[in-house]
Amino acid sequence: MVGHRCSVCGLVAFPPDPYGCQNCGASEDALEEVELEAAGSLRAMATVHRHHQDHPATPFTVGIIELVDGPVIKAIVQGEEASVGSRVEGKLVPTEITDNGTQLVDLYFQVVK
Template identity: 40%
Template sequence: MIETSKAPLAHPTLYGVATDGAPVIFAGRCAHCERVGFPRQTYGCEACGAHGEALAAVDLPAAGELISFAEVHRHHGADIDTPFVMAEIRLDGGLLLRGTLAPRLAGGLKVGARLCGTLVAGDRPGAPLELRFAPVEG
């Protein structure tokens, strides 16, 4: 596990670290319809429109199932080196999100694989920690 107390997070309003050291996703759950939304906000539920205190903060474990993935070989951004793998992950908490995988290549990946979040240093020197997902061994 990475020592996160000395390295800043790239997006501290989107994810953080639980007391056990595991990464968590900062989401919100609607008290009226139970929809889980990301990123966390209080403006209004995307499903039913409830707002304010009806939207409770929830920290979701950064673990789930690989739904789809694509290996990226050309990218216009300067903040990430190619190749890299983008994926859709269905978190155990029900949320579907897109994220970058820790393996740089898709070799051996299979839809349905278990993934867990990990905090890794970005591709540039001095870059903050980014949440990426890696296959669970075993």
């Protein structure tokens, strides 16, 4: 995962923000690319039973994840054992094949045992 770190205030942001720092307002010149670990803890979660698109198939669980590097993101969480406070790690999962045959992947999170 690639994010930005602000050289003025130190904020680490994900996804990268091309316009500048969302915390201190520094310009994009103050942002440096940083590699983020796809791991963190689950802050909250909700199961989606009805969804307006075919993918992902319902039911699925959406989690609010605090990454070990700081940013808080929203992502799909897999695993019946997931609960608030669980340690989770990201994994690229094949999701669907487009009309032209391209395999799409998405970053899902799974509970670390």
